[in-house]
Amino acid sequence: MLQAFARHPRRTALAGLGALLLGWPARQAPPDAALLAAIRGRDFLQVATRNTPTTYYQGRQGPTGFEFELARRFADRLGVSLALDSDGNIGDVLSAVRDGDADLGAAALPLDPSLPGVNFSRAIMTLQPLVVYRRGLAPIDTPEDLIGHSIGVIKGSGAGLVLRELQSRLTKLSWKESADLEVADLLSMVENGELDAAVIYAHQFKLNRLFFPGVENGFLIGDPLSLAWALPARGGLALLRRVNAFLDAMQGSGTLDTLINRYFGHDDYLEYVGARTFIQQANQRLDDYKDDFVAAAKDTGFDWKLLAALGYQESHWKPRATSPTGVRGLMMLTERTAQEVGIDNRLDPAQSIEGGARYLREMEQRLQPEIQGQDRLWMALAAYNVGLGHLYDAQKIADMRGDDPYAWPDVRKALPLLQKREWYSQVRHGYARGGEPVIYVRNIRRYYEILNYMERSEQQFFQLNQRAPGDADTQQLFDVVPPVL
Incomplete structure (x- = not known):
């Protein structure tokens, strides 16, 4: 293109x-x-x-x-x-x-x-080659462990060069190369059993690992290459x-x-179990509420996947969720908030989603005009969790510390200080569990990232996911590099 x-x-x-x-x-x-x-x-x-x-x-x-x-x-x-x-x-x-x-x-x-x-x-x-393999297999921790396994690489990526060098010592080593697949394709094939292992690069696995919880980090192989x-x-x-x-x-x-x-270089905020659970629940539950998220997104201008990520963080998409403090429903609205946004039944998922979207938009609109770009969205989400007053207090603390009160990275550092008396005593709304909105926004961003990835990948993986392991079409994707006899 x-x-x-x-x-x-x-x-x-x-x-x-x-x-x-x-x-x-x-x-x-x-x-x-x-x-x-x-x-x-x-x-x-x-x-x-x-x-x-x-x-x-x-x-x-x-x-x-x-x-x-x-x-x-x-x-x-x-x-x-x-x-x-x-x-x-x-x-x-x-x-x-x-x-x-x-x-x-x-x-x-x-x-x-x-x-x-x-x-x-x-x-x-630097490009550091890495062996990854399917969870459930016996650990693949050394080059010798690769013998007898079905291994895939992208042709021309440099992984084949590393394996050929290894093959001079391990003559029984064999693998498959394809010019028509990308890293995500290989990881999908490892996860669903079409391959046992693959050789990619460490930074590629770091970017993709959350989306393939069935793929295990094996070991670094060969000397680093250069991009x-x-x-x-x-x-x-x-x-x-x-x-x-x-x-x-x-x-x-x-x-x-x-x-x-x-x-x-970003941190992996969600561990494998959390990512696996989220993806499973997205496949099992999200379709029940997707139309409601899409409708609320059209009314409020947000991406529906962001609203879905927010809903998962609040209730794991459980429409009858209730907390000890009285917040209820899929978007966990207080009774007062529901009244403010025109919702009369917090347990109705469509109303809850619409109300949550309206409340998030209200938070966003009440932020100072100096807050721009994505910072504005992350601060609105923090206010959804901790309240606008406490967010303003964190902005004040950021300013007192010489940081930028209109930049999310600086406000994110200030929010946990609302738990310390030396700081919360100097602001209007006092104590707050300021560490929670930091984790809250971090998780929503990652859920949102996963949903975006899943949407992008749906068509890309459709044909691969329709094939059973060992399908003849799958084998035609690869050129086999045989053992050295």
Whole structure:
């Protein structure tokens, strides 16, 4: 799929023609600078990538992904627009670069100087190969444990290189390679029994592990590899020098490490049991209330999946839930709150969901206008839990500490201080169990993340999930690398 990301409107149409314009030579440009001159002449950078969580995908706020963020910044540095083609696999990306159909390949590519027709940039981040396997199998803790198991890898990802090196010692080792699958596909196949194990990268498993609770972390295998960008060798070295200078600057400023941490360094707030339980209950219960969440979302402007995540945090989607303090229903509304939002039966799930959505919107609308973006949503959720007055108090404490009272990360640090007398004695509403809204918002964000993932993956996994283990179609996805006889 070709996507254009223009720096300003007049470039949108031009960027969309990237596949047709590639390779236009710049007049009188020296051979070493021909590609760079062509990019500037056509006013856009053509990038070949893959549609994966670690490279490029459509997020809740639009296009995102680690390598998308880097490529967008590099295009800005060149002063041109960005055009992405995300339809291919690793082999397609490398072919597009080698053949001159892309200026740059940014697709979780392992640095491999032996590949013909391609120049690689300096290393961007470390790729540590990792063996994962299906829960319930005998532990796979060593390379020797892999013998006799069905192992899958993505062709061209670098995992095959690690296994081939291992095979020189373990001659009975065999595995399967596929160019048509991505990491989530492999993990799904491991979980449902079509594969026993897979070799991926540690950061990929960290991103996906919550969604595949039936897959176990095995062991690190082989030496770390390096993620790099690929450029056409015949395009000269000028663009390569600009890429490396850009990456050096990103590293020197700390921006590269910040992006790596943002996409790959977050904590796993929900352990396997919690994630497994949530996914099971989403499959079992959510359909009963999805239409109500969708209707409430249309009325209030929230994403229905956010409201569903909120409902799960409140009651685990139990419409008759009741707490000792008198809050009741699927969205756990107090009687007073129900009256304020026009709900007369808190135990009716449709009314409860509508009331909860209205109350969340009320919290959001009463926040200060200085609170922007996602911070506004997280603070509204905190107010839903702890009350608007206590949230205001936490903002005041943040300000007293020299932090930003309009930024959720700073208010999040201040909320637990409402449990300490030295702080709650200085604010209007006094003591509150301020640690609870921090956990509350954290959990809702992760539930929301899982629901978004499940929605994105529904079509992707449909065909895989319809096949039984050992299905002939499954076997056709792979090329088998046999043992060394």
